[in-house]
Amino acid sequence: MSALIIIFAVMGLALWLGIQARRGRDMTLEQWTVGGRGFGTALVFLLMAGEIYTTFTFLGGSGFAYGQGAPAYYILCYGSLAYIISYWLLPAIWRYAKAHNLISQPDFFVHKYDSPALGVLVALVGIIALVPYLVLQLKGLGIIVETASYGAIGSSVAIWIGVVVVTCYVIVSGVRGSAWTAVIKDTLILIVVVFLGVFMPIHYYGGLGPMFQAIDAAKPGFLALPPQGQSISWFDSTVLLTALGFFAWPHTFASLYTARDERTFRRNAILLPLYQLILLFVFFVGFAAILKVPGLKGPQIDLSLLRLSAATFPAWAVGIIGAAGVLTALVPGSMILITAATLLANNLYRVFRPGTDDATVSLLAKLLVPAVALVGVYFTLRGGETIVALLLMGYSFVTQLFPALVCSLMARNPVTREGAFAGIFAGVATVALISLTHTTLGTLFPALPQWARELNVGIVALVVNIVVLAIVSAATQRAHQARRTLSSSR
């Protein structure tokens, strides 16, 4: 009971803070979606770092270490590589977005390629990718409350409560609500994760070295990448896919639009890799659970951190851990809801009703928040994927935007709007085909060498995307030049 009281007290605090965040501000479309472009280094840092501390890392990271071992290390790599890319990529996007007053990711593509149709495609890809991301947050929320309440509150009830809380403060405060609640989330999660990561190995094994020796003795090969399956080929292609896709998420675009100046991104490129190291402590908890709460299989591996905590601590301590976990679901969940609702209102509805003013789009976006949340609840209650599998599916879709995005920032963009559209469409279709039919490269092309069969499907789709993008751009270059000449002579 004490665990539940703590969890609901923190949920209440998040709701109160989220609603307080709008004080003294008129929630125009720009305020609601990008905070009036007035956030300093600290708030942008927290919104950007929000990717590190979602339920994906809290439960998924520890669960992946528990269930798969060394392949979980990919989570530590891709963020660091993405932050290197961010040093040059984000300031360029921010400058262009500020100059053209953009508020969403599709806006960027529409302006760069002078193509409303491309904007619609990018919005659809963004929404498709955001659904599994929202589902994994809600799934994590359900797991946390059910486990921390020792079964007193079922997963489904917890998901509904969480959705109501987050929907309320998103409608009222927009991105400011997310930023304010991110402050308490990151403070609480930092304390909880570091404590658990230090305490568990010492408490159960006497230290890190003895823990890893015990695991290596009990499960030889578990702490290195296996020769087949999630091998080096899978590892490298997954790290590359997720590093390239890291800043292609539509809600990450919204976060970067909130910055006050571009130096914020360059400073964060130094700090965020260090912040990433906190993930080590998440892994340590998952590894500590291997020999202490054995037998979790399939989607159940995501329970390892909480099962070990419940077996180790009194109820009030489990309540604090659960409360930290709930916040890791609510804050990223709120950013996803804001972004998805904005995409629907600003980049789909407005395309088909061009005369719509900002006030109407803003109202429509707020009304769409509960609708998007309901879609998330529906897929959460009927799905059985692990948290990591859900995120990798989202990444496979969203990374398809990367080639057209990077090329658009070149001084002379070699990609035409037809090429960008065809490339993204081909990449997304490849991911959808392989994901929906539950096939792999190995089953489609059994004659391929072992390393090629184990490549991440998203990287394969990215190659298809780039090939199609190049061919179609070459074929439509003449029409592209004619359009450019015509527009410059006007």
Place this chain on the structure above:
Amino acid sequence: MQVVKWLALLPFIGMLGGVFFVNQATPLVLGLPLLLAWIVLWVLLTAAIMAIIYLADPANRGEGRR
């Protein structure tokens, strides 16, 4: 700055290429499996390299490109 920015490629080579050579659990380094210790080393080096690039970048001096 022109030369310094190429340092940014090193973490890609270290993390993605290095796993071919250190893909094993033992010996433990500071209590960590060898592969994990190698990745942690490169995360730390990434932060250091980005700090060097930041300091060498004229855009970050004075008012820069604000």
